[in-house]
Amino acid sequence: MVSVAVGLTEPWLTGVVVDNPAQIESVLNNIVYVLFAQSGQAGTNGKARDLGNLVVFDDPEAVDTIVKTPALFRKNFSLISALGFSRFNTNDEDWAIRRAITQDIYLAAAKPAQQPFVAEAYEASLSRSEATLPAIQQALFAASMTIFYRAFALVPDMATTLSLLDRVRDVLRRLQYYSWVSPTTAERATTIKDARTVIADFASMLMSDTRAAAEMKRFRTEATSIEGFSPVEEFVMNLFAGVETTVTTALWVMDRLGANQQVQERIHAEILSGEAQTPYTDCIINETMRYFPPIPFLTREVSADTVLDGRELRAGQLIMVSIVGVHQNPAFWENPRTFDASRKEFIDNSFDRRAFIPFLTGPRMCGGARLGRLEVKEAVLAIVRQFAFSRADDVIRFDYALALRPAQGSSVGVSRR
Numbered sequence: 001m002v003s004v005a006v007g008l009t010e011p012w013l014t015g016v017v018v019d020n021p022a023q024i025e026s027v028l029n030n031i032v033y034v035l036f037a038q039s040g041q042a043g044t045n046g047k048a049r050d051l052g053n054l055v056v057f058d059d060p061e062a063v064d065t066i067v068k069t070p071a072l073f074r075k076n077f078s079l080i081s082a083l084g085f086s087r088f089n090t091n092d093e094d095w096a097i098r099r100a101i102t103q104d105i106y107l108a109a110a111k112p113a114q115q116p117f118v119a120e121a122y123e124a125s126l127s128r129s130e131a132t133l134p135a136i137q138q139a140l141f142a143a144s145m146t147i148f149y150r151a152f153a154l155v156p157d158m159a160t161t162l163s164l165l166d167r168v169r170d171v172l173r174r175l176q177y178y179s180w181v182s183p184t185t186a187e188r189a190t191t192i193k194d195a196r197t198v199i200a201d202f203a204s205m206l207m208s209d210t211r212a213a214a215e216m217k218r219f220r221t222e223a224t225s226i227e228g229f230s231p232v233e234e235f236v237m238n239l240f241a242g243v244e245t246t247v248t249t250a251l252w253v254m255d256r257l258g259a260n261q262q263v264q265e266r267i268h269a270e271i272l273s274g275e276a277q278t279p280y281t282d283c284i285i286n287e288t289m290r291y292f293p294p295i296p297f298l299t300r301e302v303s304a305d306t307v308l309d310g311r312e313l314r315a316g317q318l319i320m321v322s323i324v325g326v327h328q329n330p331a332f333w334e335n336p337r338t339f340d341a342s343r344k345e346f347i348d349n350s351f352d353r354r355a356f357i358p359f360l361t362g363p364r365m366c367g368g369a370r371l372g373r374l375e376v377k378e379a380v381l382a383i384v385r386q387f388a389f390s391r392a393d394d395v396i397r398f399d400y401a402l403a404l405r406p407a408q409g410s411s412v413g414v415s416r417r
Helices: 021-038 060-067 078-083 092-109 112-127 133-151 158-180 185-207 210-222 231-259 261-272 279-291 323-327 369-386
Strands: 049-051 054-057 073-075 297-302 306-308 311-313 318-322 387-391 398-401 403-406 412-416
Touching: 021 049, 021 158, 021 297, 021 323, 021 398, 054 060, 060 306, 060 318, 078 158, 078 185, 078 231, 092 133, 092 210, 092 231, 092 369, 112 133, 112 369, 133 158, 133 231, 133 369, 133 412, 158 185, 158 231, 158 398, 185 210, 185 231, 210 231, 231 261, 231 279, 231 369, 231 387, 231 403, 231 412, 261 279, 261 369, 261 387, 279 369, 297 323, 318 323, 369 387
Parallel strands: 054 318
Antiparallel strands: 049 054, 073 297, 297 318, 306 311, 387 412, 398 403
């Protein structure tokens, strides 16, 4: 078993505005460090705790109530809406219409008949990759984007789309930071301008392809009742969310394999055996999503006065749901703060579903959960067949920008098998 320690500072509470990428990254990462450090700890007024001016909920029972009561605990737009609106930041009928545009496509792309294509996409992309972390990361993004576009009967402009997604990630990082620390007028204007520019550039790319333009027309036709609906905004946020979370999970699995050679060789042998059942591979994927949830937290806005988990909440109040905390709650997991590649709860399938929600749960559960699971599994199978990993240390460093990704420059070594 591998035990991972994290650091803790609280620079965002000072109220100091900084326009420095490294400092912005540090502030956002430290929010997640705090969630790791405080997971499983009760607050002074009940189980929930405070983080700045937010009440943090990480008890699985309380969180289950939050995510299954979307009318009371609503998605909050915040500054993220500068990148546009989609099923990820809307509510009520607006959300339902947007969901219907893509949901059947995701379900069809995740059917068993699609497994060979998904497997081949990762196998082929990784076979062309150099044995370096940056190259493997690019190969994973290329495969995931290919699968996403194919679901919509499209073919990506790979280089342009990868560049645009990098820009989306940079803008999201700044928008999230300014949701915590008030920006100056100039900082706000610049970031919003950059957000609108990257969406416009995405639109130019999509509209230059007749098939993509036709798909955007379909989006618009199915959302005629939504005033100001942008099919490009919907497509971009679906693309980013689906691809980013899939790739980050695969990268964390690589990181954990490098930290434990015995586990790595056991999983390699299991994969090469050709057996239909791969319990240890499935286990490390689940344990990776438990310990490093792709989306480590989310915020909600309370729509009416209520009491939850011993805390009085007022209409209009923002709260935080800590997925990290839910996944490390000691009442639901044995040694929850230890990464266990052979975790008994997963091997025995005995875990409480309320305490494992990497794709959330309830009516707002991730629509691409089945496709995401299929992709991660096939990505890991292809990775382990082709590469071996090692680590010089076991110091966990990550980079948070909506999704939790391993930091660049980690100590993971790679070689081809």
